[in-house]
Amino acid sequence: MSHETLDAAAASLPAEAIDAIERAATSAHRHEELFSERAANIRQSAVRDVFDISLRPGLVSLAGGSPYLRSLPLDRLAETAARIIADDGLTALQYGAGQGTEELRTQICAVMAAEGITDAQPENVVITAGSQSAQDVATKLFCNPGDVVLVEDPTYVGALNTFEAYQVQVETVPMDQSGLVPELLEARIAALQLAGKSIKFLYTIPSFNNPSGITLSAERRQQIVDICRTANILIIEDNPYGLLRFNGEPLAPLRADNPDDVIYMGSFSKIFAPGLRIGWALVPAHLQRRYYLAAEAVTLCPPALNQMLVSAYLRDFDWQGQIRTYRSLYAERCRAMLSALEEYMPEGATWTSPEGGFFVWVTLPEGVDTYPLLHKAIDAGVVFIPGAAFTPSDEPSNKLRLAFSAVPPDAIREGVRRLAPVLQEALAAR
Amino acid sequence: MSHETLDAAAASLPAEAIDAIERAATSAHRHEELFSERAANIRQSAVRDVFDISLRPGLVSLAGGSPYLRSLPLDRLAETAARIIADDGLTALQYGAGQGTEELRTQICAVMAAEGITDAQPENVVITAGSQSAQDVATKLFCNPGDVVLVEDPTYVGALNTFEAYQVQVETVPMDQSGLVPELLEARIAALQLAGKSIKFLYTIPSFNNPSGITLSAERRQQIVDICRTANILIIEDNPYGLLRFNGEPLAPLRADNPDDVIYMGSFSKIFAPGLRIGWALVPAHLQRRYYLAAEAVTLCPPALNQMLVSAYLRDFDWQGQIRTYRSLYAERCRAMLSALEEYMPEGATWTSPEGGFFVWVTLPEGVDTYPLLHKAIDAGVVFIPGAAFTPSDEPSNKLRLAFSAVPPDAIREGVRRLAPVLQEALAAR
Incomplete structure (x- = not known):
């Protein structure tokens, strides 16, 4: 897997780089003069492209915050759409x-x-x-x-x-x-x-x-x-x-x-x-x-x-019953993630204990930058979102987001197991 | 029907009027200070509200440019959506x-x-x-x-x-x-x-x-x-x-x-x-x-x-066949409108002869303002869109838009018949 691809995917592509690509493509035009001032602020979303990478077979994706739809009554929904x-x-x-x-x-x-x-x-x-x-x-x-x-x-x-x-x-x-x-x-x-x-x-x-x-x-x-x-x-x-x-x-x-x-x-x-x-x-x-x-x-x-x-x-439909189903499903996945973190995470890592939703937020010791770790994690078979994506600053971040919503408990556990040595190595290298 | 309602519906509500409504509602707040500069430029679309009025029973609407969907194969589309x-x-x-x-x-x-x-x-x-x-x-x-x-x-x-x-x-x-x-x-x-x-x-x-x-x-x-x-x-x-x-x-x-x-x-x-x-x-x-x-x-x-x-x-599906169906359907409706205009329009009115699409554009002699005529047309049982909606200027317009896409030929003919005396009266009053 090329790291260039990942670089583009894993972080906001700088406006200057987009400018350069467009200048090269437009030697016959001066359309770049036409962009609004706000255009320079329009950037690639890290989450979206990591989401694409995470669809590759064999990877455990703890990146995308997609809901788990298998428990929806698809056949009845199909009939309903047809009737409408x-x-x-x-x-x-x-x-x-x-x-x-x-x-x-x-x-x-x-x-x-x-x-x-x-x-x-x-x-x-x-x-x-x-x-x-x-x-x-x-x-x-x-x-x-x-x-x-x-x-x-x-x-x-x-x-x-x-x-x-x-x-x-x-x-x-x-x-x-x-x-x-x-x-x-x-x-x-x-x-x-x-x-x-x-x-x-x-x-x-x-x-x-x-x-x-x-x-x-x-x-x-x-x-x-x-x-x-x-x-x-x-x-x-x-x-x-x-x-x-x-x-x-x-x-x-x-x-x-x-x-x-x-x-x-x-x-x-x-x-x-x-x-x-x-x-x-x-x-x-x-x-x-x-x-x-x-x-x-x-x-x-x-x-x-x-x-x-x-x-x-x-x-x-019983939409409130479906929400109860989701609540216990996501609660189980969250427990699986927290227990895997407890088991595998290196000394020095901490994390949040959510009362709902889709995400756990992991903090590594100061001085660790989670962005370059993403390449290594993908090589190890797991995807996460580096913390820098979630702040307006361009500073390195020692945080990372893990989503437990989209994958079953066994895969969550396997993903955390694959992630642990990558983090361990980064901590040791400080 | 109240003319206040129509006034709001039939033309862009001035930004000052919206401001006044909001000031009255917000005596406890100063949220109006928070609007962006562009907010003052965000206006009511004349077409949208006339579209709502035109759903009233008994009115012939030559206002909204909605496509005619009855010729779509709804049952097969229903099955398709269900299968998806x-x-x-x-x-x-x-x-x-x-x-x-x-x-x-x-x-x-x-x-x-x-x-x-x-x-x-x-x-x-x-x-x-x-x-x-x-x-x-x-x-x-x-x-x-x-x-x-x-x-x-x-x-x-x-x-x-x-x-x-x-x-x-x-x-x-x-x-x-x-x-x-x-x-x-x-x-x-x-x-x-x-x-x-x-x-x-x-x-x-x-x-x-x-x-x-x-x-x-x-x-x-x-x-x-x-x-x-x-x-x-x-x-x-x-x-x-x-x-x-x-x-x-x-x-x-x-x-x-x-x-x-x-x-x-x-x-x-x-x-x-x-x-x-x-x-x-x-x-x-x-x-x-x-x-x-x-x-x-x-x-x-x-x-x-x-x-x-x-x-x-x-x-x-045979989407190209469906387009052929639409083309002959709309061509027939356009012919119905043009022939009704020929028959009923007062001397001095002119109109376009479209080669496709949904609309005919009628021009009245200089000095006639079509906006106040909308009230009278609705009283006469027909709706159109005054020409002023289609320019950035706030000047009166002697034009009006008639859509032939959404109603059958008989209704088009009846709508034009109802519209004619309203225009005739306006021309006579000049």
Whole structure:
């Protein structure tokens, strides 16, 4: 396997390299002069290309955070899709309302009620092409170049890519094992505002953060909202995993008691099927109209067939039972990963113990860079995502993300077993 | 019916009005301070809300440009969707490649070959959430605030909304009955460049332009490309209707002989099913990578199920026969509209005679404003789109768009019959 391929795949390809490739290809043109300023900020997502590599046979992929779909009732879903097209094809295959169907928006309110948002109104729900598109619309609507967006350190790589494409200055706030630290958030806001920065929103994944698996404690949630409210900063709450808590009831989202402060983003990608690309934003009433218009300018309307299939799933299937199935499935896989880490990891490595979601976050001693270890891990038959992907900085990172969602317990155990000597060697070489 | 509702529906709601609504709703917040500068440019699409009004029973809608789906083989499509989910559900419902499936990108090259683009490579195709999303990505990638985009006068309202959301200065170039006038394009470019403007691209719908139905003549096509090449301006060629020519072969797109000059945008919305939201961009090789990354940052990946359904349709169904069916269907409807216009329109009205597509463009004498006539037309039982929607200017327009795609010939005739006295009265009142 060529390391050049891996280099391109495993980290953000620098803008300069893309420029050079394009200059070479365009000797007859001067199209490179036409790129917008933001184009230089549009980068390769590390996760996406490692995801492609990880499909190779024989590799154990602990890289991609794909949900495990084998437990879905595919035959019944097939019949349902057929019925929708046969009976309602003229609607399912036609243009629809830009905001999404009223039926699905109403059902989404019931899904949100299952995790503690009890006052949502269908007219404030905007259906989007996955949460990714909801993040894109929010950034477009609020962020001028140079504006600040606050994120957890670490945070979702796809959101970083979206923010950077709008030339936003992304600033991190540290987490501890109980999530974002309120005092540090407050201090960071004060420092940035003192420096004359315009902070538009805090982007947070409070439950089972991607990539760290860390959950913001119940006690801190209202504190975080109050800090942002005082500073006049919106909160973008990204909660794709919230219902996938291994034990007990879901924690109430930040949005629950704070309808005016939070744009809440949900998704069917983790609790049903990502291939349908159906997510949503629950938008404060006073911001809804502009948000909806901005979404419409991007995709015109969400796909009607996909919305009707999700509606049928929520109406005719035991979607809550399916979530219980997922919860115990992912809990078992998480236990398998934690016990394999316990057994195989070298002295000096630590890791998080998630209460839900898809990911464990491993920290190696200071001075170890996990990025070059990826090549060696792939040679050893296992794939992970280096920690540097999940921060806006280009600094080396001594962290790595392991996903337990997509592979069975035996493979998880085998993957960790293959990974251990690679890490061991790096620690010994320090 | 309240005229307030109609006012909101029938034209772009001014940014000031949205501001006022939001200020009233947010007395406890200062969130309006957080909007980006571009947010003020994000407006209501006239077409979308008139589309909603036009669903009311009893009205004849000549407003929405929806395709007529009754001739699709819904039962066989239902079986196909069922088989995809039952046999390949783990792929169809999962995340996929950001650029779209290789199978569909390869098939799309064959679709483009049917209209004269014979050298397209699958690696240069990026599948998007309809053409709308392809336009959004292109604007994001190339346009800084204040940059100029050239468009035909008139042009597609959805593209105008997209451009304005990026704070682009949209400049129009006149058409005559043979489409965009090369000399006027050249003069417009020269004047704008002399004024120091940075022109990024020409957005054009050369075949059966929406809303005018006008087609750029074969002779002018290369002239337009050469003018833009000399001025180092990209061309965005939007060609959703190209295969829907009533008689004879499709005209070769501008892209056909000019692979490096044109970002070509195609769509399955008019030749198959808009509810799937599958479109594409064919991007010059030297621009492909950045275009793809920008698309990925917006939606992560296109929906796998929808792509597989389109692939099955192109593989297992007589899609070219279906296009022949559509061509004769729309040709018949166009004839019905033209003959009804001939019979009922008042002296002084003129209209275009499209060779394909969905629309006829009616011009009334100078001094008549078609926007207030919409209220009266709805009272008379017919809906159209006022011409002002299709230009970036806020000036009154003496034009209107009539769509013949979505309603049968009898209803077209009845709609035109209802419209005629409304126009007659307006002409008499001058």
